[in-house]
Amino acid sequence: MIGTLCIFMLLSSTAAWGSVGLWSQRGVRNGTGGGSRDRCTCDAFLPSSTFPNRDLVVVEETAVEISHQLEHEMGKLEDYETKLTAYAERIIQLTVEIEKIEKNPHDYNDADMDEVKVEIKQVEALVKELQLSIASSTTVFESLHEQITAMVETLDRMEKTYDKNMVLVTRREYIKVQMELEECERRHQELFNPNIGSCAHSGIIRVSKPIVSQLNAHLNSGYKFGGWGKDSKPVPDRESMYWYSGSTSSSIFEIKFYTSYKNLILRNQFQHHNLQSGWSGTANNFIVRDNTLYYQINSPFGLAKLNFTTLEYESRVIAKASNRFSYTNTPNQNFDFAADETGLWVTYATEESSGLMVIAKINETSFGVEEEWQTSVYKPGVSNAFMVCGVLYAARRVDFETEEIFYKYDTRTKQESHISVLFKKFQDNFSNLDFNPTDQRLYMYNDGYYVSYHLWFNHTTKATVAPPFLLTS
Structure with a gap:
């Protein structure tokens, strides 16, 4: 009887098991005396690297640490609310007392005046202390964003290299932490920036550090062209919806929708529209407004809109618009749609303007141009532009990691000016x-x-x- 002995030779110095990359089998006949025996040697080649448990542990520990920091910041926000209410009430009382003194100065002596002055100084000191606390919270948020960005980069790298299932639990923890940070920032913004929707300001004075969510839904850095964001005029029950469209060329073939930020991160779409059946477009400066995609088309060269509620498609041609002038970063970006507090806009350049940007206000119902404004900024010298409260802001590249908002045009006053608001990029180019x-x-x-x-x-x-008292003196 012939017996077979299989010897597993694990050709790896690692002690941890991974997936087997290659099996080979060698048969050796060895006869002794009157009998014979075959020996079958099976070689299992294990991967050269093992799953980085240490990296995963570090990410998990970081997530726990960030969660604790967020709990602490949420507690501070509740304390801020209490202090704000108390300080505001005390300031109102002091205002009333001062008005009484101003109306009847003879009814008060020096001691009364000194007492009021002391109280004002005390409130002033408390306000300064609160301002420092608020500033420290902002710094903490920025630091947490940097840590979370590092976490997602590690998880993306591990997900590409190792078993995704082993990373999924930690990724869920990361998403939970990121959502907590978003909620904490939202409450902070409601407390100290209650002017969302207001246009009673003189413009942008600061841009935050980049908040990096993750690599696109295709998990492919080759998808350099596209866009993402929220609906600027969401329909009911879609206020938390996010959208994304990406491509390896300056064209738009599809768009994906996600019910929430969490599902965007998890790449769990709830709608996917393919635009290749007669609806495809070009360039990357498209937006979603009122559940409608506004984008550029080439045949005929003009504007297009696709309503995802009714699936109605419409196009318009702007006769003067030229297809020769694009932004610095990407080709074919001749039309740039934008939306702000005042409505829908599109910018472009004309042969008549020799490449200088033109701003046009779009009527959302008729999809026609209501009014135009001529600027003095040369479009090919601009990396991109956007609208806020009827004001055009243009940006340009400073270096690999820095961008500058350098120009603004106010359509209300027809005044333009040069400004300098610097901000950082995560990568060099953007579309x-x-x-x-x-x-x-x-x-x-x-x-x-x-x-x-x-x-x-x-x-x-x-x-x-x-x-x-929250205003900087």
């Missing part, structure tokens, strides 16, 4: 940059990554809803 009035954020599609920014505006005293 889409748009403002969303529902949350006062900039959304950038940055070489395949979802990136967003908070904006700060120079609100006038009249427009400021918060108590006056």
